[in-house]
Amino acid sequence: MKHLPVLIIGAGPTGLTLACELARRNIQVRIIERSAEYPNGSRAKGLQPRSLEVMDDLGIADELLAAGSTDLIFRRYNGNTLLGDVKREVFQRTDTRYVQGVIIPQWKVEEVLRAKLQTLGIKVELGTELINFSQTDNQVSAVLKTTQGEETVQCAYMIGCDGGKSTVRKALGINFEGETHEDERAFVGDVQVDGLTPDAWHIWLHPEVGFGFALCPFKCTDSWQVQTIALPDADGKLAEPGLETFRRLFAERTGMEGVTLKNATWASLYRVNVRMADRYRSGMVFIAGDAAHAHSIAGGLGMNTGIQDAYNLGWKLAAVLTEQANESLLDTYEEERLPIAAWTLNISSERQKIMTDSLKTGDGGLHTIGTKDTTQLNLNYRYSSLSKQNNEQPDGLQAGDRAPDGQLPDGRRLFDLYRGTHFTILKFAPANVSIERLSERYGDQVKTFTLDNEAAASFGSLANVYVIRPDGYIGLIANGTDETAISTYLDKFMIRQEV
Ligand SMILES: Cc1cc2nc3c(=O)[nH]c(=O)nc-3n(C[C@H](O)[C@H](O)[C@H](O)COP(=O)(O)OP(=O)(O)OC[C@H]3O[C@@H](n4cnc5c(N)ncnc54)[C@H](O)[C@@H]3O)c2cc1C
Incomplete structure (x- = not known):
């Protein structure tokens, strides 16, 4: 019998991203995989721009970009007659380093994530299958079939990243509504x-x-x-x-x-399959990735949505397990991610229909699939209970929006400030909250930067302070003189340091 903070079921892109997110926060985690060998099928062929930003945060975006292609064109034929080449549409914007997704087989994405995980001291346990589990109010007891026989693991949380046929989802009795x-x-x-x-x-x-x-x-x-x-x-x-x-x-x-x-x-x-779970949590057990949603591959969103589920859940689990945050923070995982799954089902069905129709007319093809929205850069959590705005921001970003990237005058990029496991506070010259006091209070859990006023164009009002969550979404927009509002917000996620 062992006691473990987190047991992850399934070592696809969702499980691997979650394991990296936890391991880099020093949370002890085991990740098990039923297959005896790592999968070699290409399956998903790409990382969308938003997932590349996630990989950037993990420090592996460059490796993935080097292994894939961003400039592959579409060459169309009608039978054996060449119709010509079409470029993939690029949706130009200045608030990201990654305007285009990368074409790369899923096994390669998994390989790079596994290598990252290994640098964090965690290895996928192959040939290990979850066969049964039960839970109490504060722990899960999971029965695993391993190459050595059966093993029972006691853990605080178990996450089913076990794909569309999820054993975890089925055992929890979570509905997977939709159609095949x-x-x-x-x-x-x-x-x-x-x-x-x-x-x-x-x-x-x-x-x-x-x-x-x-x-x-x-x-x-x-x-x-x-x-x-x-x-x-x-x-x-x-x-x-x-x-x-x-x-x-x-x-x-x-x-x-x-x-x-x-x-x-x-x-x-x-x-x-077009289906989604009606709940993402039951007690101490969660589901993520294909276990929680399935849809057409048109738009290329399945793997990407799973990666972003994991990115949302990882920092929250770590904050609760280290007793920085209240357990209720974990309910915001479903609150934030379930509407994204619903959106994903809709847009991928829409893209599937557009592609099918355009193919029938003979002028279409795969180049009609991607849109500004399938980059996933426009997704936001404005509706979340974690998104707070206590000062007017008529233009520009709102609480819950993805924090933008952008070039800073000193040569750094905004993403260089966000990268890591901390919360980031950005302020401009008119804001007078004390960086020193915040640093004293929260130590390295929070990094505060005063930006050149020019950078405010990416955000909105100079008078406001922007609190960015560890997963790169704006949690709070507060008046730049209102230090209490900032501390009240941060106190939900971390304990103040003794001074
Ligand atoms: C042809 C094709 C093209 C696709 N194209 C795209 C695309 O372009 N873009 C995109 O984003 N997505 C695409 N997808 C979808 C993408 O492959 C999936 O969304 C993605 O694999 C989901 O990742 P996951 O980690 O949630 O689940 P999975 O990759 O299914 O991983 C689940 C893992 O859990 C393991 N497992 C299951 N049960 C147990 C158990 N009881 N115990 C232990 N381990 C268990 C499984 O063996 C598996 O390795 C495509 C899929 C296909 C088939």
Whole structure:
């Protein structure tokens, strides 16, 4: 019997991000994974700009960018006729370093996250499956099947990051409302390709099928991701996903000669599920990522939303486990993230329809999927009970908005000030709250910066002070002379230091 603060079930991108968030705050954590080996399938092909900002905070964005591509174009064909190239749309803005997402296979994202986690002293426990659990008011007892036999773990909190078929969600009796679109299926997989240059995402439109065939190359491997609509044959049966099926459909739907698909390392049948959990918490157990929401892959949001669930939950769990914050802080995880899941289900269904319709008219393709909103930079928690604003801010950012990045006159960027596990307070010349007093009171849990007034353009009023949460959202906008409001806000998340 062992006693542990946090047990994470599942080592996909959600579980790994959460483990990193906890480990870098010195919270002891175990992360278990049922599979005996790390997955090698490409699955999600990209990190959206907001997830890159999360990875920036973890110090691994540059490595991920180097392993992926941001400038891959779409090359469209109608059968074997080349229609031309289309660039991915870039939604220019100055408040982020990452205007474009990066195309990178999910296994690579997981590999980089695992390496980060290892530097923090935590290793994924492979071949270890949660098979049962029970809980009391203050602890969870989890039964694990390991390569050595059964083990019972006592932990304060357990987080189910165990994917769409989540054992944790089902055992908690949490509803997963929605629908499965049995008629929207696709074969997906990874193959090597001879006869095409890996400088573009090749997409074949097809007069009957619409989305005929797609082959997306990756920079960090010689494998390409296959996607092609799966339709039943005359007997109503679906083919088995695999190299033979990929080759047959490629020949039928593209008519292209001189291209060979070989060495399939992953093959799967994907069906669109549009569902979400009606609760994210039951007592001491939480769910996150695909365990909490499933939707179309159009818009590329699944992995990204899971990563951002974990980013929201991590700092809150750490604050409660170190007795800095009241337990009720954990309820704000569901309060903040469940509406984001609802939004994600809607936008990905909308993007799916737009893509399908545009493919039918023959002029569309995957380049129609991304929007300003699928960058996830515009998501906010304005509706959250943690978002407080006690001074007028008619223009500019509101409490709950994502804190912007931007260049500072001294060569630093705003994100350089936020990076880390602390709260950040930004003030401008007219604000007279005392940095020294706040530092004395809260030590290194809070970092305060006085900015050049020019930087105020990114925020709003010069007279206000902006308190930014560890996950980069503005928690409080307060009058710059109102030190009490700032302390009252911070006292919810940390204990004052003895002076
Ligand atoms: C073809 C395809 C394309 C996609 N494209 C995109 C895209 O472009 N962008 C995007 O954001 N998303 C995309 N997705 C979705 C993305 O893959 C998922 O949203 C993502 O994997 C969710 O991560 P997760 O960590 O929540 O769950 P998962 O990745 O499913 O990880 C859950 C882990 O938990 C483990 N597990 C399950 N039960 C147990 C148990 N009882 N005990 C221990 N371990 C357990 C599983 O083995 C698994 O490793 C795509 C998916 C597919 C299939």
